[in-house]
Amino acid sequence: MVTFLIALMIKLFRKISISSINPSTLPPGRTGWPIIGESLEFLGTGRSGHPEKFINDRMHSFSSHIFRTSLFYESIAVFCGPIGNKFLFSNENKLVTSWWPRSLYKIVPSQPVANSPEAMSMRKLLLRFLKPETLHSFVGAMDCVAKQHLNTCWENKSQVLVYPLAKSYTFALAWKLFVSIDDPIEVAKLSDAFSVVLCGVISIPIDLPGTSLNKSIRAANFIRKHLLEIIKQRKIDLAEKKASPTQDILSHMILTYDDDGQFLNEADITDKILVLILAGHDTASAAITFLIKYLAELPHIYDKVLKEQMEILKSKAPGELLTSEDIKQMKYSWNVACEVMRLAPPVQGTFREAMTDFTYQGYTIPKGWK
Incomplete structure (x- = not known):
């Protein structure tokens, strides 16, 4: 319970720091329920055998290039298509760095942080x-x-x-x-x-x-x-x-x-x-x-x-x-x-963390976003 409360406080402080950014410059999308965001829907599509549905539905509703969501206590920007992948890979360790959900580090505590x-x-x-x-x-x-x-x-x-x-x-x-x-x-x-x-x-x-x-x-x-x-x-x-x-x-x-x-x-x-x-x-x-x-x-x-x-x-x-x-x-x-x-790529996507504020497709991606 203590760990949960600490994680919640960190999340709230992050939201305060991001609030200085004009919301209209953020990627289109929605954040879902308080705290848990859209995690349940994301996990549900995966367990039903159609993990791509979560992505495809939001690409159709918001943008085929990028959209925002909230998963696992994190603000997420999803980069879509070959252009998005090329941007992320070409800016590895410049604008973004490898990242894995904190659940992995709870399961494997000695796992070193990516790129450490x-x-x-x-x-x-x-x-x-x-x-x-x-x-x-x-x-x-x-x-x-x-x-x-x-x-x-x-x-x-x-x-x-x-x-x-x-x-x-x-x-x-x-x-x-x-x-x-x-x-x-x-x-x-x-x-x-x-x-x-x-x-x-x-x-x-x-x-x-x-x-x-x-x-x-x-x-x-x-x-x-x-x-x-x-x-x-x-x-x-x-x-x-x-x-x-x-x-x-x-x-x-x-x-x-x-x-x-x-x-x-x-x-x-x-x-x-x-x-x-x-x-x-x-x-x-x-x-x-x-x-x-x-x-x-x-x-x-x-x-x-x-x-x-x-x-x-x-x-x-x-x-x-x-x-x-x-x-x-x-x-x-x-x-x-x-x-x-x-x-049929075996991996539907992977995680990165923004090392600094940057712009993509006219939208601002704040530092710390995943």
């Missing part, structure tokens, strides 16, 4: 691990997980729901590559908890019993506890040469120094792995789902993709796993995947 020195250090750490030669070594493991998933969840099924199965696959793959977990029962327990975590990432940031954020924090703590046990055992296995320093991102994090020459502590490692899975889970699942949708709707495209895949299969011995060289041969398949992501 700590965040830059984290990117450097990941780049060391996500080098091309490292990723190439994972192709076989990814192939193995995919085959197991298809045999278990797709084969001999007359009908399937693609999106839940795609989420199941990407989640199992993430735990395999990040921490070498492949036990189906263990993965299922973590998956259930992770689904609860996801519901609180974009939510009204009120941590009270029964709220999405409160449930999300508790689920994240459950995952952390499980990860801490894995980390402690991995340290023992590494010391006894029972685990490889390069087998997954967990080993890499345990053995890598930060910029200050210090090893990451166990709590930081758990949160970094949690954030990595949060960042890629839904986007990969959405991309796979839309890929299958378009292949089903366009049989002539499906036939060409199938032909390319079968040619690669013919070059392999029975049971032989894919390699990075095989992936390079999937040129048509990759072009199809890229076109699908253009037609």
Whole structure:
């Protein structure tokens, strides 16, 4: 309750500071209910499976270029279309900077603020691990997980729901590559908890019993506890040469120094792995789902993709796993995947924070707006 009151006071002070700006110069739009703004409607369209409806309705009512709203205690300016995206990306760290809702920082308290020195250090750490030669070594493991998933969840099924199965696959793959977990029962327990975590990432940031954020924090703590046990055992296995320093991102994090020459502590490692899975889970699942949708709707495209895949299969011995060289041969398949992501982007939008007052399309965007 104290946190809620402090957040409310900060919000009120922000409104006072913004009141000096002529309201007629702000983007068109509406702010919805006091305090919560239009958060409930925004979340409702997402949970109904049509997140774009919230944006499209306001583009139609106010402007196809920009409109204002209020979400999660924040004043929001929504930039629309390619021109809006180009403006934001070309002014990164000039007029705007990366930002995430405060609910994320309540779920993952040690997550560094976007573009902070700590965040830059984290990117450097990941780049060391996500080098091309490292990723190439994972192709076989990814192939193995995919085959197991298809045999278990797709084969001999007359009908399937693609999106839940795609989420199941990407989640199992993430735990395999990040921490070498492949036990189906263990993965299922973590998956259930992770689904609860996801519901609180974009939510009204009120941590009270029964709220999405409160449930999300508790689920994240459950995952952390499980990860801490894995980390402690991995340290023992590494010391006894029972685990490889390069087998997954967990080993890499345990053995890598930060910029200050210090090893990451166990709590930081758990949160970094949690954030990595949060960042890629839904986007990969959405991309796979839309890929299958378009292949089903366009049989002539499906036939060409199938032909390319079968040619690669013919070059392999029975049971032989894919390699990075095989992936390079999937040129048509990759072009199809890229076109699908253009037609149906896995991410509907992302957040930025105004670093200073600036003007766009004749409207004023105040400092601090998201």
